[in-house]
Amino acid sequence: MPEFVKTGVEGLDSILNGGIVENAAVLVSGNPGTGKSIFGLQYLYNGVDQFDEGGIYLTFEETKDDISQAAQSIGFDKWDDFVDDGRIKVYDKRTLLRSGDFSSTLDTILEDLQDTQYDRLVLDSLTMFQLFFEDEKEQRQYLLKFIDILKDSGLTSILTMEQSAVFPETEIGLENFLTDGNIYLIQSPAGSTSNRYIWVAKMRKQPIKNSMFPLEIDDGGIKVFEQAAGFSMVGESAPWFADEDGGGLE
Numbered sequence: 001m002p003e004f005v006k007t008g009v010e011g012l013d014s015i016l017n018g019g020i021v022e023n024a025a026v027l028v029s030g031n032p033g034t035g036k037s038i039f040g041l042q043y044l045y046n047g048v049d050q051f052d053e054g055g056i057y058l059t060f061e062e063t064k065d066d067i068s069q070a071a072q073s074i075g076f077d078k079w080d081d082f083v084d085d086g087r088i089k090v091y092d093k094r095t096l097l098r099s100g101d102f103s104s105t106l107d108t109i110l111e112d113l114q115d116t117q118y119d120r121l122v123l124d125s126l127t128m129f130q131l132f133f134e135d136e137k138e139q140r141q142y143l144l145k146f147i148d149i150l151k152d153s154g155l156t157s158i159l160t161m162e163q164s165a166v167f168p169e170t171e172i173g174l175e176n177f178l179t180d181g182n183i184y185l186i187q188s189p190a191g192s193t194s195n196r197y198i199w200v201a202k203m204r205k206q207p208i209k210n211s212m213f214p215l216e217i218d219d220g221g222i223k224v225f226e227q228a229a230g231f232s233m234v235g236e237s238a239p240w241f242a243d244e245d246g247g248g249l250e
């Protein structure tokens, strides 16, 4: 029986049948605004707040202050305290892009990770990380090396991935195959509003509920409604076939 790392996101751990398998690297993909960054923040915040597990946050896109503001705005009030007391360690774009030479910066991080006492890691985003490599071969080599180091360091990781196509016309990139789990965050227009969903498409070593479930982003972060009837990826009930007034789950 594998050990699980709980996300603490309401409704999600039971869809995952216990949580994320310890030492897994999970890809969280979605279009802009689907909640990938909030999910990452919440995973680390809950780790400290509910499970006494420390976390590392790596971002190439934002500064420490941006992240702190995002955390405050969604109601993670103790984020700054956790950062100040070292239970959450942030490598922001200023730290990561300080030296002009990305590969030496990367080597430093990888060394840091190797004797880490932390349990969780979030990379927001893998898309940006991959831009630093010249070609696909190099990207693939580094991604494999990076994932190996995360696992060897006892970290259970979330890597976010920006999607350019609108679901379900999703590209299945190499990243999907190289990671242990694939979670999609989906936003679909429904009349004058939009609906949000989560779909756990893959989780190695673990039976999962692989229907789509509605989710909400509100003060306190993401909540998943596992009791709402999940629906299959095939069939007319999928939300992107919804008619003018929403259809689907409404």
Ligand SMILES: Nc1ncnc2c1ncn2[C@@H]1O[C@H](COP(=O)(O)OP(=O)(O)OP(=O)(O)O)[C@@H](O)[C@H]1O
Pocket: 030, 031, 032, 033, 034, 035, 036, 037, 038, 039, 073, 074, 075, 162, 217, 218, 219
């Ligand atoms: N306090 C809040 N209450 C309700 N909804 C919020 C709140 N804060 C953010 N949101 C919603 O969450 C969405 C942003 O989520 P997030 O930044 O995690 O998206 P993302 O997937 O990381 O996007 P990107 O690809 O641009 O980085 C916003 O578009 C907004 O709709």
Ligand SMILES: [Mg+2]
Pocket: 036, 037, 038, 124
């Ligand atoms: Mg984001």
